[in-house]
Amino acid sequence: MVGYRGKLVYTVYRALTYGLSPLLYLHLQWRKLRGLEHPLRWQERLGRPSLSRPPGQLFWFHAVSLGEGMAAIPLIKYCVQRSPDTTILMTTTITSAFEVIKNRLPSGVIYQFAPFDTPAAMDAFLGSWKPNAIILMESELWPNLIMGASKNGIALALLNARMSEKSFNRWSGPVLLPLISLMLSQFSLIAPLSTMQAIRFQLLEAPPFIINFSGDLKYTVEEIGISEREVRSIEDLQLQLAHRQVWMASSIHKGEEEVVLGVHKVLVQMLPDMVTIIVPRYPHHGREIALELQKEGSNVALRSRHEKLMPGTNIYVVDTLGELKNLYRLSPIAVIGGSFLPGSAGHNISEAAAAGCAVLTGHNVGHFSHMVVEMQRLNPLSVLQVSGKSELEAALIKLFNDAKVLEARRLAAKQTFHALSSGVVADVWNLLDFHVFRRVF
Template sequence: MSWPQRAYRLASRALALPLLGWLWWRGRREPGYRQNLRQRLGFIPIEPESFGCIWVHAASVGEVQAVQPLLHALLKEWPAHAIVVSTQTPTGARALHAHWGERLRHVFAPIDTPGAMARFLNRLQPRLLVLVERELWPEWLQQCRANAVPVALVNARLSERSVRTYSRWRGLMQPVWAQLTVLAADPESAACFRALGVPEARLHETGNLKFDIAAPGAPAALPSAFDGRTLIVAGSTHEGDETAWLDAWKELASEHPQWLLVLVPRHPQRFDAAAQLVQSRGFSLARRSRGETPSAATQVMLIDAMGELTHWYQHAALCFVGGTLAPIGGHNPLEPMAVGQPVLFGPHTHNAAALYSEIERTGAGVCVRDAQALAHAARRWLTQPATQAAHADAARALIAQHQGAAERSLARLQPLFRPAGIPNVSRVATATMGKSTAWFDPALLNAVTEQTFDPQARAGSTALATGSGRGQVLRIGDGERGQVLRHYRRGGLMAKLSKDRFWRTAPHESRAMREFALLRQMRSWALPVPAPVAASHRPRGACFYEADIVVGLIPDSANAVQLLQQRALTTTEWAALGQAIRRIHERQVFHADLNAHNLLLDGAGQAWVVDFDKCEVRAGEDWKARNLERLLRSLRKEAGRVTPYHWTEAADWAALIGGYQSISTFP
């Protein structure tokens, strides 16, 4: 780790407490900031069904809206229980819940400190992190690198000014550019990421996801009080936007008293301030939160409620996008355009400069520099229907031209999480039995009890002779539905003190649950490993626990040592074993005990790998050669231990390595 990264870690730790204090202070006006503060430190609820998920981070409302088309596309490929969305703001969380309800799991994102991120990853164990637009947090990215979690930046937007900023922090950010897969929203952003050092193979221009936001259905009718009124909707406004509109409204309202200015502030904490601003200018005001509707004398309608902007855009005769006359950088202009509306906007559009430039160039919108230009444009559009209709046609054409970004983005994400098909993704149920905890797959087991993991209670169970001499392994049931029960035991010197008790830890960190979760993830990749059926964590006293796991039986199989005692393996069989190991290594799965007892061949000649106790997804490449060396030592050890043993080291090992090397990349 470089010294800038170490310095950043120290600074983030030092700022953690002030940041939490700021969140608490901000919660005075927005109580949501005071909720779930533990999650900001990484203490998210543990839901085993989310292990191995795709983690999508959408910081606030804009990112939640932008990523909706991609989430819809992902759900076609990947089950709902395997997608988790994090936000930083409560408004983002509300927007997510309003659209998805309970269909997607939501958590608050951790602050960017080593401890918070480590706890978060430990409790979520994602297979892929998808960041939306510009959320590049150094500690998040560093820990994802260390844990071999791929990271993609979708709908990525970057300005030349941001390039200069990131370039000044080269020591901190340089490792990030080689790590990211960037799906750029526009050519200009792609060029910026290329200048920073994102490899060409990881840089793709997939388009702006916001073009794919589905047009809403027909809007609900407005109350009769709005009859005869022409609605001009200024959406996502800040103080500078509202000031300009109220300046323009002096002459517009007097010229056209039937026109009604509808203000929709961006942030709820500004609702009262916006109302005071309107009233201080002497305009007659109605507030949505009070259930008020406009009278004939009402000049301004304030929508001081969340989640209604699209509804008002649908009823508008003219739409303005906020954050553009105020020096904010511009909010989403595609939201009104998706309902067929052209847009007015101010000059401050650096958040999406390329998009706003194209809108202006194609005639889908017009840029106004000040209140006077705003009044002129509004007057022209609303009194010349043909002019506004031409702009509306251009807006619809622009939307149609750029649609498809979600499918293009999904195609680039698939190699990162490489779904093997929903049927391979097991569900997870939990059960509590006294102080014991169990996880199980309800498709393979109806329920679990203490007897599920008790060898003496499993009538008809038979011991499996693995030859390893340590594990207590039983075969349960018959045929294709057969299962294997393994009781975790210690090895080495610790076994002399305790054969099967381990230092107490949380259930999700226990050996059984970690192996269960890893098997579940590997099965989703269609790797040659047994199906996870059930796992248990049983506390023993104040300091210890015992653990068991039940996995699916691999019918008509034997391990390599058992087979070598009977006959020599063919070149094809050795190659199959090498290919099975390579497939697991390609997924960065480190097998802590890769030995000849954990390699199986079934009756059809298919190779399998079993016993993933203390294994993990691990970054890097150097450990893979050492993993193979461990297997070679195991094969040599058995040659001196058992007789007969049909093993010819030079030829057989060459055949295994040949199979290993025959897979260049995972399909």
């Protein structure tokens, strides 16, 4: 009965998305005009490939944005090593993710934009690429994708599986529960981020035998080759920061700059030669911050303009993408944004920990709460959570004034990261091999 109701709800969803297809096409054109879609490859969003499918086995990895995509890259590289005759197709949705990830993938990996979850786009995509297995990252549960894969006998896996409380409440309602139950039953493997996430998937009636733990792929921070020009740029900035006390506020969301700049004004009174590095989540926000500060008469250096940190310049704004991992190495302290305002969901803290930063974050960390809890459980000094401006200010003052405390937190973060990241990729591969790939080969 539940299966019948799920199919009925899916039929309604498929009809609705079919009817909305013309509007989505107009929406796509509007996004293209605003620069939110690739000017030449936007038709990939309609399921129209820009390349031909090679012969042989093909695995499709899909991640919505930059963070999920970067987490998938080490696993993709491992897959290429273990199964060199298999073609890997990777898709993301967001253009900014495409621009960064395209230079990080191994040669031979095909990179496309993901199609809309409309019947025409998804059927065209699956018909063109004919993947033998689909590996989805985190929360990409799209009915036409999943049911289309099932119809075509394509194995499905969901890695770093998570579902927010809001999404869980929506899916668990009487109308949508039959649909999500039907969708989850099509998977061969669901690897949840935490016990809480596993419970949510079980409550949504995912078959218990497909739920297996493997570790968080966002711990898999790897050495990524950068160009000679990028190396020189980082080294040049490192020289400019030499002999100056530094802290970084990374992945800052709109509104959080008020907290960061408020703390900066206090710290710079105590440490006149200090530098605050601000790395907003979105580059355009960085340019807005720099413009406002310049209007107030502050001296600001903007990274996209290659501006230097001159004497008297205490704020460095990074309005570029894809550099965060290397920038963490220039600062002993990293404050991770997206965590200081109500409703925020946090950001990945593992890159800062891997670089040996003392890691601070707010309390609004959403699905990254499992990462904070894991790290603090192994070593309470590895992550410090603070509430708002006053607590952040006090914590930074203590770190700047006590070298032993700073060094202890830096060492704790790095050691904890290494403990949690060890063997994650191999563990995930083994799960995929047992539950998914053996169905294919």
